[in-house]
């Protein structure tokens with residue numbers, strides 16, 4: 001459970017969530033699963049030529065080299081042992097490998113401690129950090145928590161204004177900053193304010209790049225130290241936002257951010273309307289960090305809690321509108 005009330009979405013609104021995930025993944029399903037199926041159905045039995053075609057298809061469908069290698073290795077090994085003989089069996093193995101890739105263990109156990117929860121949102125500029133914070137704040141407040149959002153992106157005038165619009169929409173409190181202020185100083189004051197107000201959650205918006213010569217990773221580290229000092233266990237989550245439409249490029253940008261240690265989860269945005277959703281597998285495998293949320297549009301409600309079961313079933317299910325059974 002990410003926060004009080006967050007499991008309600010999975011249990012209570014499963015059918016709706018499944019339908020929305022399927023809709024958002026429509027283009028990715030055509031690009032990835034549609035092409036896999038057409039390769040696998042091209043010949044009755046599996047032979048080397050068919051496997052080569054499959055490999056090429058996976059590579060061109062934004063899964064990335066490492067994911068493709070892992071799947072092909074698993075299929076080839078099982079075929080050697082005669083555990084896989086038909087295309088259907090190869091598809092089942094592919095599906096179970098994809099599922100295993102997404103089932104990444106938590107980097108950090110959620111603490112049971114009571115008190116203010118501090119989440120830092122980081123990522124390259126334009127990936128959707130501020131928009132996602134608006135959606136997250138709405139979700140967390142709807143679950144009955146009070147949320148304070150902090151504009152620690154003090155480099156762009158529009159950034160602070162944009163966050164204040166989202167805070168209003170989501171019903172969150174806002175700690176506004178002024179252009180050019182030291183982000184760590186803004187955070188320091190915001191955490192004091194959160195204490196004074198008794199907020200349940202603090203969500204910090206950060207810059208995607210610096211307009212000065214300063215080093216962004218150092219700036220983020222400084223903010224983390226401020227959070228650690230002010231609130232025990234903070235930051236409780238550091239979520240890296242990755243834009244799905246940037247495909248493999250997004251993955252190399254995400255790698256840069258891994259230098260800023262302590263990232264606890266990923267949020268993949270803009271899955272709506274892109275066929276590059278396969279990038280979710282590449283990111284999970286390479287970074288070894290669990291995906292927490294998916295951004296599927298520009299409105300307040302367009303953020304879906306991630307679940308590997310839902311993701312895989314949305315991609316592979318035929319016409320079913322029923323979500324997979326509870327684990």
Ligand SMILES: Nc1nc2c(ncn2[C@@H]2O[C@H](COP(=O)(O)OP(=O)(O)OP(=O)(O)O)[C@@H](O)[C@H]2O)c(=O)[nH]1
Nearest residue numbers: 125126127128129130131208269270295296297298
């Ligand atoms: N279609 C779609 N658009 C999105 C999604 N998330 C964000 N966007 C759009 O992406 C653009 C950039 O979003 P921002 O939230 O400003 O990104 P940011 O990471 O805060 O950018 P900087 O503050 O410049 O670093 C905006 O036009 C958003 O509406 C999503 O899930 N789907």
Ligand SMILES: [Mg+2]
Nearest residue numbers: 129130153159
């Ligand atoms: Mg922003």
